Amino acid sequence: MSIDNGAGPAGERGSLIGRAFGEIAAGREGDAMTAAHALTRWSMRLLDVEGAGVMMADHHGVLRTMVVSSEAIRVLEAAELQAGSGPCVESHRRSLSFFLLDTEVPDTRWPGFGAQARVAGMRAAHAVPVLHDNEAIGVLNLFRSAPGAFSESDTVLAWELADAASAAVSTRRSAPAGADAGQVRAAVAGAALVERATGMLAVRLRIDPDTAGGVLRLAATQAGRSPSDLASAVISGEASIVLPLPVILFAPADEPE
Amino acid sequence: MEQPEEQRHVRRLVSSLRARGGVGALSAECLGEVPEVDGVVLSVLAAGAGEVMLSDSGPFADQVEDQHSRSGQGPHLDATATGDVVLADDLGAPAARSRWPLFAPEMSAAGVNSIFAFPVSIDGLPVGILSLHRGAAGPLSAAGQARARRYSEAAAVLLGDHATGGATGGVVLPVYAGELQQAVGIIMEMGGVDAATALHRMRAYARHSSRPMREVVAEVRTCRLPFDPTAAT
Numbered sequence: 001m002s003i004d005n006g007a008g009p010a011g012e013r014g015s016l017i018g019r020a021f022g023e024i025a026a027g028r029e030g031d032a033m034t035a036a037h038a039l040t041r042w043s044m045r046l047l048d049v050e051g052a053g054v055m056m057a058d059h060h061g062v063l064r065t066m067v068v069s070s071e072a073i074r075v076l077e078a079a080e081l082q083a084g085s086g087p088c089v090e091s092h093r094r095s096l097s098f099f100l101l102d103t104e105v106p107d108t109r110w111p112g113f114g115a116q117a118r119v120a121g122m123r124a125a126h127a128v129p130v131l132h133d134n135e136a137i138g139v140l141n142l143f144r145s146a147p148g149a150f151s152e153s154d155t156v157l158a159w160e161l162a163d164a165a166s167a168a169v170s171t172r173r174s175a176p177a178g179a180d181a182g183q184v185r186a187a188v189a190g191a192a193l194v195e196r197a198t199g200m201l202a203v204r205l206r207i208d209p210d211t212a213g214g215v216l217r218l219a220a221t222q223a224g225r226s227p228s229d230l231a232s233a234v235i236s237g238e239a240s241i242v243l244p245l246p247v248i249l250f251a252p253a254d255e256p257e
Numbered sequence: 258m259e260q261p262e263e264q265r266h267v268r269r270l271v272s273s274l275r276a277r278g279g280v281g282a283l284s285a286e287c288l289g290e291v292p293e294v295d296g297v298v299l300s301v302l303a304a305g306a307g308e309v310m311l312s313d314s315g316p317f318a319d320q321v322e323d324q325h326s327r328s329g330q331g332p333h334l335d336a337t338a339t340g341d342v343v344l345a346d347d348l349g350a351p352a353a354r355s356r357w358p359l360f361a362p363e364m365s366a367a368g369v370n371s372i373f374a375f376p377v378s379i380d381g382l383p384v385g386i387l388s389l390h391r392g393a394a395g396p397l398s399a400a401g402q403a404r405a406r407r408y409s410e411a412a413a414v415l416l417g418d419h420a421t422g423g424a425t426g427g428v429v430l431p432v433y434a435g436e437l438q439q440a441v442g443i444i445m446e447m448g449g450v451d452a453a454t455a456l457h458r459m460r461a462y463a464r465h466s467s468r469p470m471r472e473v474v475a476e477v478r479t480c481r482l483p484f485d486p487t488a489a490t
Binding site for chain 1: 301302303304305306309311340341376378379380381382383384416417429430435436437438439440441442443444445446447452478479480
């Protein structure tokens with residue numbers, strides 16, 4: 001069996017490997033996604049594999065798929081993440097490398113994984129942790145359509161490629177951490193909905209938008225809901241606000257004599 | 258490596274932007290730093306609220322945004338889907354027309370021939386887009402790309418601040434971005450249309466009447482509409 005994967009003479013392969021490390025490390029100037037893309041692309045090109053994917057943990061330590069080589073691999077990784085069981089998930093959890101050499105042989109470690117992998121057309125898997133300070137921050141997942149062991153040279157190269165990505169990703173992580181992507185998108189959406197509902201109320205209540213914004217926030221407080229919650233209900237027609245807003249008077253607290 | 262230096266650049270940019278109005282000032286600042294383009298847009302793909310423009314600069318910004326949302330195609334959408342930078346340096350060229358058959362011809366007919374879309378990503382997941390556009394076709398210089406990338410990274414940091422900072426009242430949009438959304442709400446109510454249609458009608462009116470979008474937004478906010486909000490465009 002050739003270890004060149006059809007990449008030509010050993011010298012040419014050497015220069016390809018050099019390029020691979022360069023491009024993966026270039027993620028230092030881009031972001032984690034750049035490194036993940038390069039890692040997936042070069043794994044497919046340099047290793048004897050038919051499928052590859054990169055998973056990374058988000059700020060909350062939740063593992064997510066970032067890049068995959070094909071739709072079938074995306075489906076396979078999604079199933080594995082949902083089940084919380086499989087070589088990739090386990091590799092992240094234990095910061096170790098895991099092999100599954102034949103998906104047709106029942107494996108008690110991950111009972112459901114073999115069948116899912118076969119649906120994706122894969123017979124063997126190798127999960128390589130992307131380590132930072134000896135702790136997995138992500139996983140490089142490699143799949144082969146034929147059963148059997150991964151060659152030693154491929155195994156070592158896969159580890160080295162994952163290490164290169166780790167350097168690129170961990171430097172980006174040292175940037176000050178704010179909210180995660182989902183929170184940012186939800187926060188901007190909430191703010192936009194509040195302003196739209198404000199505009200609608202300005203028309204309905206015949207008041208200027210600034211006043212309408214105040215009315216919406218006050219009504220939200222009185223209803224015990226967040227402004228964006230109430231805004232969304234106003235826009236969908238599930239809530240209406242009429243003036244004057246009800247005034248609730250609280251009985252004065254007993255004053256001690 | 259130039260990594261630590263690049264990080265310093267981004268940090269410096271973030272502090273100077275914070276002092277000058279945060280994401281609301283970002284597009285104008287970026288246009289000032291990359292004068293080879295004609296305009297800049299910063300928008301967020303807001304879950305449940307569509308694409309929300311946070312700041313813009315230059316006369317074509319609204320048309321670029323409008324054409325993306327009308328056609329469902331274009332460099333912005335590709336950049337946010339893939340997380341990669343999309344450099345479309347000639348929208349009139351056959352390659353661009355076959356990649357975005359609805360978007361590219363409309364855009365070049367409107368006088369915009371190059372769009373450079375830089376994803377704004379947090380932990381590698383795109384949340385929005387910093388887009389530079391220009392009337393003339395042609396590539397964005399390496400220096401322009403480096404600066405745009407730096408602004409897109411600064412945008413990600415500022416957006417992270419915003420979302421965590423306002424835990425009580427929620428995030429506050431930049432002033433004009435908020436006014437634009439209020440105007441959208443006014444058209445939604447008066448025209449009985451959804452947000453995307455409302456925004457498109459305002460933009461279409463601004464374009465056909467050759468009036469700046471900011472002027473139209475200000476007029477709509479007085480609830481005296483300069484156009485019929487129920488008429489399809």
